[in-house]
Amino acid sequence: MPASVPAPPPAAPGPQSVDRALDLLDAVAEAPGPVTAKALARRLGCGLSTVYALLGSLTARGHLTRSAAGYTLGYRLPALHRAFQRQxxxxxxxxxxxxxxxxxxxxxxxxxxxxxxxxxxxxxxxxxxxxxxxxxxxxxxxxxxxxxxxxxxxxxxxxxxxxxxxxxxxxxxxxxxxxxxxxxxxxxxxxxxxxxxxxxxxxxxxxxxxxxxxxxxxxxxxxxxxxxxxxxxxxxxxxxxxxxxxxxxxxxxxxxxxxxxxxxxxx
The missing domain is CATH 3.30.450.40 (GAF domain)
Structure with a gap:
């Protein structure tokens, strides 16, 4: 069983937080497989606590999924793609x-x-x-x-x-x-x-x-x-x-x- 991770603090509001959340989403999408929070923090050049907070929000909304190996794109994205095609x-x-x-x-x-x-x-x-x-x-x-x-x-x-x-x-x-x-x-x-x-x-x-x-x-x-x-x-x-x-x-x-x-x- 993977070690439990403490509940992340809430992400700081504001445009910078939005930009970092989208950067995280892009980084996970570009990865060949599951990617860890530490790897994402290194890639984005920001603190691990911030990354955990944003990952928590993205996972809760279904944009990302967490497994023992790391984070992958979530089940919400196919619905977004269908909405994109409809629009x-x-x-x-x-x-x-x-x-x-x-x-x-x-x-x-x-x-x-x-x-x-x-x-x-x-x-x-x-x-x-x-x-x-x-x-x-x-x-x-x-x-x-x-x-x-x-x-x-x-x-x-x-x-x-x-x-x-x-x-x-x-x-x-x-x-x-x-x-x-x-x-x-x-x-x-x-x-x-x-x-x-x-x-x-x-x-x-x-x-x-x-x-x-x-x-x-x-x-x-x-x-x-x-x-x-x-x-x-x-x-x-x-x-x-x-x-x-x-x-x-x-x-x-x-x-x-x-x-x-x-x-x-x-x-």
């Missing part, structure tokens, strides 16, 4: 569309969106244990180096697109990453012309990705809308992409058509 208006059928792409094309598929000035991957077929996947669900910070980012940015007015890129930068991920705004504008012109985007070793060496816009069939008030605000993409190793590029692109096109009407996304 993002992700239909259950959308995940089935992505799974069909995975079965037919043998490539991990993703659904991404632009909303309120941010780009994020909202759903995908990457296995939970796959730590080497090119993309994962969450906020996108390197949209300029991804096929889905190109599709979504190509839908923005030029001024809004430049504002987005200026705020986040165009970090060089590989030697093939486009880091020039002018060259990127030319790339997006090609995306609008062709109706899809391709990224070859721009985000990660040895990997390639193709993305197609999903066109919303109706706006919040029921009006027709044709501008792409979401995208479906697929990523796979470059050698396989080279062999199956045409069939993969067609599979993504079909998936995008299937996804029309499954989600209405406000921009």
């Amino acid at each position: 993002m208006r992700i239909d259950d059928g959308l995940h089935e569309v992505l799974l069909r792409v995975r079965r037919v094309a043998g490539a991990d598929a993703y659904f991404s969106a632009y909303r309120d000035g941010e780009i994020a991957v909202l759903d995908g077929t990457t296995a939970i244990h796959d730590t080497e996947a090119v993309f994962s669900v969450g906020q996108e910070t390197t949209a300029h180096a991804t096929a889905h980012g190109k599709v979504l940015l190509s839908a923005l007015p030029r001024a809004a697109r430049h504002q987005y890129l200026a705020a986040r930068g165009m970090r060089r991920m590989t030697p093939r990453t486009i880091t020039s705004p002018d060259r990127f504008d030319l790339e997006l012109r090609r995306v609008r012309r062709d109706g899809f985007a391709v990224e070859i070793e721009e985000a990660q060496a040895g990997m390639a990705c193709v993305a197609v816009p999903v066109r919303a069939t109706a706006g919040p008030a029921g009006g027709a809308r044709s501008r792409p605000v979401t995208a479906i993409s697929a990523a796979l190793p470059l050698a396989e992409f080279t062999r199956h590029r045409r069939s993969l692109t067609e599979a993504i096109r079909r998936a995008a058509v299937e996804a029309e009407g499954l989600t209405v996304h406000d921009v």
Whole structure:
């Protein structure tokens, strides 16, 4: 039996306490397995008593779970993820569309969106244990180096697109990453012309990705809308992409058509 731990003192109120609690949650999420309070205190650079207090609060609310080996994410988080999908208006059928792409094309598929000035991957077929996947669900910070980012940015007015890129930068991920705004504008012109985007070793060496816009069939008030605000993409190793590029692109096109009407996304 693990040694009992004294009841933690209440966490100090205020923004700093909130920041530290969220830092703890992030640290536990990034760990490969259960992590101890002492390890978390070292990582955050704060006192053990403070860490125990915050861990107590997070555990009591279900965001973390404690075992003899340490702390892991709690059972509350799946409910938060479902609420996230509901608020993002992700239909259950959308995940089935992505799974069909995975079965037919043998490539991990993703659904991404632009909303309120941010780009994020909202759903995908990457296995939970796959730590080497090119993309994962969450906020996108390197949209300029991804096929889905190109599709979504190509839908923005030029001024809004430049504002987005200026705020986040165009970090060089590989030697093939486009880091020039002018060259990127030319790339997006090609995306609008062709109706899809391709990224070859721009985000990660040895990997390639193709993305197609999903066109919303109706706006919040029921009006027709044709501008792409979401995208479906697929990523796979470059050698396989080279062999199956045409069939993969067609599979993504079909998936995008299937996804029309499954989600209405406000921009």
